[in-house]
Amino acid sequence: MSLEKAADTLDNSLNSLEKIKEEIKNCTAMYDKALKDNRKLSEGNSDTLKLAGEFYQRSQKLNQDLQMEEEEQGQRTDDLKKRLSLVKKEESRLKEEEKRMKEEHRQIDQMERQLRQQTEVSAAMPEKKVVFAGNLNTERETFNLESEIVYPMEGGTALITFEDEEAAQNILSMKEHDVPVGDFSITLEAKPVQFIIPSLVEMDTYVCPNRVLVSNLPKNMNEDDESRLLDRLEVHFSKTRNGGGEVESICMLQDSGNVVIAFTKDNVARGLVGREYHEIDVLKKKHKVRVTPFINGEIKDLQVTVSVSSRTVLLTGIPDVTEEDTMQDCLEIHFQKSSSGGGEVDAIVFNPMGQRKLAVFRDDSAARPHTPLNH
Known part of the structure; x- marks a missing residue:
């Protein structure tokens, strides 16, 4: 290996080392x-x-x-x-209260109208003085102050009232009775006395707009006097200067002796009632009459009930065998004996065969239903 290569290799290694570093x-x-x-x-x-x-x-x-x-x-x-x-x-609740208040208001308005009408009527009923003049009559009066029941008796019957209810009930329980009459006896049947009476009566009343009631008229007039009176009243109340008007009809109420006058126009009656007292020529002399509204009434509701007399017994099947007074005495004597089941007799009425009698019953003040007072 040459040095150059070694040097190159070393340079490369150093470079690599430097890179690594x-x-x-x-x-x-x-x-x-x-x-x-x-x-x-x-x-x-x-x-x-x-x-x-x-x-x-x-x-x-x-x-x-x-x-x-x-x-x-x-x-x-x-x-x-x-x-x-x-x-x-x-x-x-308020709606119900409002509904109730409206109904009460309606009723109050209705009552107010009625009261106003009654106020206008004043003492609308005619003045009528009453007095007890004696014994009861066989005819039923139209004008009564007390509650009464008129009981039509058949022939051959009797009504007997005991002082005690127990005696009446004993007689009813025995039903048939043998009553001695002189030398013989008769057989009677005892029955309860029943009435159908009103238990509730509701009436609507109103003032008739074209009629008036004339009262305080002369008393004890004969038929001719009554006819002249009606003519005089019609003439007087038909004149406008007297507050009247055209008369449609005029009639006298026989039960009370008062006169009802009807006019063709409604406003005439109101004017006459407002004046109330009128002086007219009657039977050749001046007389003051009273004019009040004429009140009509209609029955709105009527309910009835059966009432049984607690102290009165009806005896039937009584033959015509003796005088009326004798038979009544025999009946009273027999039924007041305790041995016959009776007791003290308070009242007795006998009606023979072929006769007609009306027994008058009134309220028993001792809380007893009814007692026959007369016939």
Whole structure:
């Protein structure tokens, strides 16, 4: 090997060595840089972990706050739902209250109209003085102040009222009775006395717009006087200067002795009622009559019930074998005996065959249904 080659080889080796050194230096620099980068990365990783921990804690707190907020929101929602339910109930109640108030207002308006009508009527009923003049009559009066029941008796029957209910019930339980009449006896049947009476009566009344009721008229008039009175009233109340108008009809109520006048126009009646008292020529002398509204009534509701007299017994099958007074005495004597199942007799009425009598029943003041008072 020549020196030149050796020198070249050595130069090449030195060059290679220099390159290796340079590479080592570069690698060392790179390693240092890598270490430095690694330290920075470690520091960054630590910061990241710290941030991650802080973020986790914050996220946990946020989750808790969110959960609490959701619970509070749910509670508020429930409260709002309850309040809404209460509001709806209150709204429903107020609607019902409004409906009830409207109905009450309507009823009050109706009552107010009726009261106003009654106020306009004033004492609309005609003045009528009543007095008890004596014994009861066989005819039923139309004008009564007390509740009465007229019981039509068939022939061959009797009504007997005992002082005690027990005696009446004993007689009814025995049903058939043998009653001695002189030298013989008769067989009677005892039955309860029943009535169909109204238990509820509702009436609608209203003032007739074209009619008036004239009262306070002269008493004890004959037929001719009544005819002249009607003519005089028609003439007086048909004149406009007297507040009247064209008369459509005029008639006298026989039960009360008052007169009803109907006009062709409605406003005439109102004007006459407002004046109330009118002085007219009746039977050749001045007489003050009273003019009030004429009230019509319609039955709105009628309910009836069966009432049984607790102290009165109906006796049937009584033959015509003796005088009326004798038979009544025999019946009273027999049924007031305790041995016959009876008791003290309060009242008795006998109706012989072929006769018609009306027994008047009135309310028993001792809380007993009805007692026959007369016939």
